[in-house]
Amino acid sequence: MGYKIAVDFDKCISSANCMKNAPEVFEVREDGYLYVLNEDPGGDMRESVERAARGCPTRAISIEDI
Numbered sequence: 001m002g003y004k005i006a007v008d009f010d011k012c013i014s015s016a017n018c019m020k021n022a023p024e025v026f027e028v029r030e031d032g033y034l035y036v037l038n039e040d041p042g043g044d045m046r047e048s049v050e051r052a053a054r055g056c057p058t059r060a061i062s063i064e065d066i
Contacts, residue, residue: 002066005039005049011060018052018061025049 005025014034018026025045027035041049046063053061 002040002043003046003049004064004066005036005041006062006064007034007036008060008062009034011058012056013058013060015057017055017057021052021055022048026052 012034014028014032016028016034018034019028022041022045025036025038025041025048027037029035038045049063053059053063
């Protein structure tokens with residue numbers, strides 16, 4: 001089963017916690033904004049993406065099974 005990452009950018013404070021857990025998927029750039037590099041990462045990335053979602057201080061990241 002696949003999954004998709006969703007970010008509520010109204011809640012996101014760009015703390016970069018997600019980037020620490022899944023740098024292949026999330027990036028906070030010099031402009032201070034979060035960018036999702038891959039909205040549909042493979043199953044091998046699921047564990048790190050889940051850690052990133054759990055580590056988000058504002059719970060702005062969600063994972064949707066598709």
